[in-house]
Amino acid sequence: MAQRVAGSDGGSKKTSRVRVAVRLRPYMCGQDDPSEQPCVRGLDSQNLEIINWRNAMETVKYHFDVFHGEQTTQQEVFLTSVKPILPHILNGQNASVFAYGPTGAGKTHTMLGTGEQPGVIPRAVREVFNLVRAKDKAQDDGWNYSVGMSYMEIYNEKVLDLLSPNSPDLPIREDKDKNILIPGLTHTTLSSFSDFEKLFVPATLNRTTASTKLNQRSSRSHAILLIKVVRTQRSLPHRQQTGKLYLVDLAGSEDNRRTGNQGIRLKESGAINLSLFTLSKVVDALNSGTAVRVPYRDSKLTRLLQDSLGGSAHSVMITNIAPEYKYYFDTFSALNFAAKSKLIVNKPFTRETVAVPVLPVKRSREEHEAAGSGTEPNKKKQKDEKKPEQDGSSHSTNYNSLTELSVMERLIALEKRMMSCQDRDGQSVLQDVAESRREIQELKEKQMEFERKALLLSQLAKEKSSSTEEPVFDNTSAPLQRKRPNVTKLVKQQAVVQPLQVSQRQPLQQLPVKKQSVCVIKKEKKLSGLVELPDGKENPKGVAMGFQLDESVLDQSKEKILHILNTGCLKDLKGLQQIGDKKAKLILGWREINGPFIKLEDLMNIEGMSEKRFSSFVKTNILSSLGK
Numbered sequence: 207m208a209q210r211v212a213g214s215d216g217g218s219k220k221t222s223r224v225r226v227a228v229r230l231r232p233y234m235c236g237q238d239d240p241s242e243q244p245c246v247r248g249l250d251s252q253n254l255e256i257i258n259w260r261n262a263m264e265t266v267k268y269h270f271d272v273f274h275g276e277q278t279t280q281q282e283v284f285l286t287s288v289k290p291i292l293p294h295i296l297n298g299q300n301a302s303v304f305a306y307g308p309t310g311a312g313k314t315h316t317m318l319g320t321g322e323q324p325g326v327i328p329r330a331v332r333e334v335f336n337l338v339r340a341k342d343k344a345q346d347d348g349w350n351y352s353v354g355m356s357y358m359e360i361y362n363e364k365v366l367d368l369l370s371p372n373s374p375d376l377p378i379r380e381d382k383d384k385n386i387l388i389p390g391l392t393h394t395t396l397s398s399f400s401d402f403e404k405l406f407v408p409a410t411l412n413r414t415t416a417s418t419k420l421n422q423r424s425s426r427s428h429a430i431l432l433i434k435v436v437r438t439q440r441s442l443p444h445r446q447q448t449g450k451l452y453l454v455d456l457a458g459s460e461d462n463r464r465t466g467n468q469g470i471r472l473k474e475s476g477a478i479n480l481s482l483f484t485l486s487k488v489v490d491a492l493n494s495g496t497a498v499r500v501p502y503r504d505s506k507l508t509r510l511l512q513d514s515l516g517g518s519a520h521s522v523m524i525t526n527i528a529p530e531y532k533y534y535f536d537t538f539s540a541l542n543f544a545a546k547s548k549l550i551v552n553k554p555f556t557r558e559t560v561a562v563p564v565l566p567v568k569r570s571r572e573e574h575e576a577a578g579s580g581t582e583p584n585k586k587k588q589k590d591e592k593k594p595e596q597d598g599s600s601h602s603t604n605y606n607s608l609t610e611l612s613v614m615e616r617l618i619a620l621e622k623r624m625m626s627c628q629d630r631d632g633q634s635v636l637q638d639v640a641e642s643r644r645e646i647q648e649l650k651e652k653q654m655e656f657e658r659k660a661l662l663l664s665q666l667a668k669e670k671s672s673s674t675e676e677p678v679f680d681n682t683s684a685p686l687q688r689k690r691p692n693v694t695k696l697v698k699q700q701a702v703v704q705p706l707q708v709s710q711r712q713p714l715q716q717l718p719v720k721k722q723s724v725c726v727i728k729k730e731k732k733l734s735g736l737v738e739l740p741d742g743k744e745n746p747k748g749v750a751m752g753f754q755l756d757e758s759v760l761d762q763s764k765e766k767i768l769h770i771l772n773t774g775c776l777k778d779l780k781g782l783q784q785i786g787d788k789k790a791k792l793i794l795g796w797r798e799i800n801g802p803f804i805k806l807e808d809l810m811n812i813e814g815m816s817e818k819r820f821s822s823f824v825k826t827n828i829l830s831s832l833g834k
């Protein structure tokens with residue numbers, strides 16, 4: 207039976223760094239405005255830069271093992287990034303090549319290619335046969351070689367055999383030598399490249415694909431081709447060595463705001479993003495060289511690749527990116543992932559000011575400053591430059607109308623517009639933002655009108671109330687806008703009263719307004735929804751009269767929290783109750799990998815956010831938002 211033996215490196219446990227290549231695909235015909243400049247460009251064979259979204263006057267530079275520009279051919283990608291690792295599998299070592307990147311950025315093109323432009327997979331398999339033939343011809347080699355293949359996909363965290371389409375979810379096991387095995391997976395011996403083609407082409411059609419907004423034939427699974435080379439010594443003691451090559455076409459990292467995914471697509475997307483997140487953690491751990499535990503077991507993908515990622519394996523990650531602006535945020539996060547996945551020579555986020563000839567979206571000075579990324583001299587320069595804009599053009603009118611909004615609002619609006627208007631130019635982006643701003647303004651006006659009415663009603667109620675009853679606090683000056691200290695004081699004064707319950711004597715109880723705020727209920731009961739006692743029990747003291755929050759108020763508060771979770775920067779997140787620096791960073795990381803939180807409960811996916819903590823988080827933040 208084949209057994210893994212120490213290689214020339216002594217089978218050491220030392221981790222090998224994953225080589226990271228980045229491939230930029232060309233502009234796709236018919237996409238976007240052909241006059242649009244790319245948001246990313248190569249500088250040389252290892253360096254590239256992308257416009258900094260926080261400050262379009264700057265770029266962020268990255269350094270990788272290899273950068274393949276738009277003109278790079280399939281053959282060049284293969285020769286530079288893949289061919290050098292193939293001889294290792296004839297020596298009983300493992301290797302893996304995987305294509306990573308956003309949906310539609312060219313992973314399948316890189317790995318599979320087309321009839322005219324074959325990709326990494328057919329080229330690598332052909333090369334393996336060439337290497338074996340060369341060894342067979344060599345007189346002094348002393349080994350016999352055999353080549354075999356398996357082909358599978360990981361779909362929704364299930365391992366499915368693409369050579370035997372009706373097979374069930376297959377288990378992943380590990381033998382005593384730490385080799386990863388998949389019992390039940392079809393393994394077929396190949397005697398030539400044409401044998402491979404006959405099996406591979408129809409099996410590829412079994413792969414799960416579907417149309418998303420970004421790619422008509424989007425891969426919904428990770429496709430994994432395993433090529434095994436077993437070599438057996440001709441003479442005694444007939445040693446046998448097995449080298450494995452995994453060629454992986456990963457499903458696209460997805461931002462569901464942009465793919466338009468819903469229902470089953472959304473579920474698939476969750477599984478895809480989870481496994482890619484785990485892959486990023488594994489690659490990080492391997493490259494750091496210091497991680498105590500590499501989290502292979504956290505997803506099927508990494509578990510399967512365990513013996514071919516790290517250890518003595520040779521791994522190459524080809525990160526595919528797209529040049530169009532509509533892919534900007536996906537590209538940015540794919541590059542950050544890729545940069546994390548290797549030792550960075552330059553600082554990954556070093557910002558350098560360069561002249562960017564075409565700036566698709568101009569930003570105001572306030573934005574530059576608020577983003578905190580501009581250098582002082584830049585800030586001053588931008589301040590000076592801004593003046594003419596204020597005087598006139600339609601661009602600047604729209605643009606300056608943004609300045610009343612908070613920085614976050616503006617960034618969110620811009621980001622949303624950049625993402626949603628795939629085929630539109632900068633001017634319409636600005637018009638959209640101005641429209642959003644108008645909408646917000648209208649809402650604010652409605653809110654103010656409502657508050658005026660509430661004030662009036664509150665005054666009437668006060669006049670009516672008996673002279674013996676003193677209100678708990680004066681509600682007349684600023685109804686519904688009480689400052690937080692008042693709320694804190696109130697809660698402190700009434701230690702037995704549960705959060706969100708206030709005294710029945712509060713004048714607000716007489717407001718006949720249901721939707722806006724709180725309404726009195728003349729029943730003792732637990733607050734609805736998430737607002738329950740910290741230990742999950744009913745009110746122990748039996749407070750005579752409680753307040754129950756109107757559902758809509760709760761929903762609004764939750765929406766508000768969700769909005770911050772999905773769009774807030776580090777500072778905004780830290781502004782939430784019970785979110786410190788570490789949690790805020792975890793949230794940002796989660797969001798980057800998985801896209802937005804669909805519901806508040808998704809927060810429990812963050813490390814350290816237990817159910818109890820989550821419940822407490824929601825309660826305090828609802829309280830806090832009501833206090834505001």
Ligand SMILES: Nc1ncnc2c1ncn2[C@@H]1O[C@H](COP(=O)(O)OP(=O)(O)OP(=O)(O)O)[C@@H](O)[C@H]1O
Pocket residue numbers: 230231232234307308309310311312313314315316421423424425426456457458459526
């Ligand atoms: N280097 C390239 N040269 C020419 N066309 C390319 C290149 N890269 C990608 N394309 C084309 O771009 C489109 C999307 O590419 P592809 O399907 O490979 O993306 P993907 O990253 O695999 O997407 P998904 O994750 O959704 O499966 C395809 O039509 C493909 O032919």
